[in-house]
Every structure is written in C-alpha cells, then in structure tokens.
Amino acid sequence: MTTAAKNQQKNTERKQVLQRTNLWTIVVDVLLSVGKTLAGIMFHSQALIVDGIHSFSDLVTDIFVVWITKLSHAEPDEDHPYGHARFETVGTVVFGLFLITVAFGFAYQGIIALFKAGTLTIPTWPALVVAVIAVLAKEGLYRYSKKIGEKYKSKLLLANAWHHRSDVFSTVVVIIGIAGAMSGVIWLDAFAALIVALMIAWVGGKLIWENVSELVDTSPFAGDMNKLRRIISKVDGVEGVHEIRSRKMGPHTLLDAHIQVPSYVSVSEGHQIGDWVSYALHKRFDDISEVIVHIDPEDDLETEKSELLPLRNQVIEDLKLHWKNLSHRSEIKDIVLHYLQGKIHVDVMLSIAVLNNSSEEEIEKEFNLNCEHLNWLGTLRIMYVSEETSQKLELPVNLD
Secondary structure (H helix, E strand, O other), rough: HHHHHHHHHHHHHHHHHHHHHHHHHHHHHHHHHHHHHHHHHHHOOOOHHHHHHHHHHHHHHHHHHHHHHHHOOOOOOOOOOOOOOOHHHHHHHHHHHHHHHHHHHHHHHHHHHHHHHHHHHOOOOHHHHHHHHHHHHHHHHHHHHHHHHHHHOHHHHHHHHHHHHHHHHHHHHHHHHHHHHHHHOOOOHHHHHHHHHHHHHHHHHHHHHHHHHHOOOOOOOOHHHHHHHHHHHHHOOOEEEEEEEEEEEEOOHHHEEEEEEEEEOOOHHHHHHHHHHHHHHHHHHOOOOEEEEEEEEOOOOOOOOOOOOOHHHHHHHHHHOOOOOOOOOEEEEEEEEEEOOOOOEEEEEHHHHHHHOOOHHHHHHHOOOOOHHHOOEEEEEEEOOOHHHHHHOOOOOOOO
C-alpha cells in the first residue's frame, strides 16, 4: 500500500472514531442538561438550574465540534490543496476563547454570589446527589475524549475534553455551593468559583497559544533539527542536508528538506535517494504525513548565486555554431549537461568507432576549439561508447 493510500485510510478511520466520540458527547450532554435543570427546579437549587442551562450551551459547542471535525477531514480541493486540517486548529482556538469566556462567567457569578450570599435559597439533599452523578458522567466524558484525542492527535477533541473537565469543575462548585448552603457556609460557593475560573482560563489560554503557533507555521521540530539531519544523513547517497522546514496541519506534520547528492548521478537515482529519505522520515515519525525532498547536486547555500544559465535547446544551438565544421558531428550519440558551480559542464558521447581514424587528443582538441567564447561553459568531456550502446542512444538535437 502506498504512503498516500495509508494516509487516506488513517484519515478515514480517524474521522469515524472522532465523530463517534462526539455523538456520545451529545447524548450525555442532552441527558445531563435536562436532568440538572429539572432537579434544580424540583429540589430548590438555583446553582443546579444554572449548571443545567450551562449544559444546554454545551450542546451548541458539541454540534460545533461535529461540524469542524467533518470539515477538517474533507479531501483537498482547488482552494485547499493541502487539505482542510487547519479548520480543526482554528476550531480549537475558538474553543480556547470559549473556555476563557466561561472562566470569566464563573468568576462573575462567584463575585455576585459573594455579595448575595444571604438571599440564596437553601436546596435539599437530592440536588446534591444529582450534582455528584453529573460530575461522574462529565469526568467519564473527559477521560474518554482525552484518550481518543491523544491517540488520534486531535487538538479539537482535546479542547472539548478540557471543556468537559471545566464542566466537572463547575458542577463541583455547585456541589460545594449546595453543601455550603446546607451547612450555612455560603461563601464557599463564591470562593470555589473564582479558583475554578482561573484554572479554566489557564487551559483556554494554553490552547489558544499552542494553536495560534501552528497557524503562523511554528516548526514542530524547532529544537530537534539535528535529529532530522542525522536520520536523513544515514540514507545511502546523501552527501549533505540543508534547509529543513516543517509545519503542522492539524494532526499532520508537513516537512521539506534540501539534500545534496553526488553531482553526476542520474535524475532517476537522485529521485530514488529522495524516496528513501522520505521513507526513513515516515518510518521514524508517525505524524509526518508528507515529505517533499529537493535534490541538489551541490550545496546551493554555499555556491555563489549566479544569473540563470541557458537551457538545453539554447545550449545545443550555441554548440552547433561552434561545431559547424566539426568532422565528427555525425558520431555524436548523446550530450549530457551538468549545471554545477554556476557553469554548464558538457559530456559528449561519441561512438568508439571514431578512434579508428583519430586519436583521443585530436578529437578533444577539435571539440574544444573556439569553445572558450562560450561564457556559460565549464568543462567539456569526451566519452566513448561501444557500438551496442551507441545504437541505444539517440542524438538529443540534430547538429546538422
């Protein structure tokens, strides 16, 4: 199975598991919102009624998570050629903002309750039982969502898990408030709300910071480049590594690297070396979904940048002018160009039969005659191929 097929299979599995987790969350939140609101009304707990209404608001965020999860797993299209994974990142930032808003809400409620402690209605003990059940249910959702989120590297699901944990804290505040009211210590409700608000705000701020860092393409390997270089350098044929760049796209890591290979290897060999580099990185890091390897015949960071050199057709035209009186034109079987150190190095393949009438020195002198006027020319090498090999080669451009 190809790397692309494996990534597609993982993406499909991930989407199904995340959506199933989100549906379970919706079911539990529906039951809790209805249960807490009714229990608050029946057993005279204003705090439980407010917490039940808060759970109704959770349904909105649950639906938001389902929508973002579906959107982030959509196939790449013309507008989003790298896929839609960053919608999950944006959704997580929105979730972080929501958690901070919830934190301020808790703090505000705590302060208001502190000033109105004497006017609160004292609830009965069944309200306390319902609140404890709600805490256990939300804690279960938190642990389940956190486990799935970590396994499938879903920051959005992890954010929703912390939302469940914030609900646990809020309901604990309710329990403290109910117990405090029943025992006469009303101020415990307000104090607990302020502590919980700070904890939730910290989690929300952390989520925003981490995901905004992804949106501005902060490298996930910022402090670990040497490890990447060591892995790449161990691949046979790699002579150097430079310009390694990486970024996150939701749960995926995209990486590109420039590698230096021997200057005179074929295009296909250089490409194969690049494929092995990609394989080595995929094998070492599961979250790397795409590797782009740029093949360099030399270290282009050290080589002085020069003007663009002419391409093949122009090179052949220039050579035709200089070789118009060449006696061995018809014996040329191939011309290979090497762009190195700001020059074009030319390999001329001749049939070995030319040596029957001329020496190597004479042939080399004839081909180099007047070539010093070609300012793009580096070196010119004459190579000889057997009759069998020369029959398989074709002249790239007719010099006649």
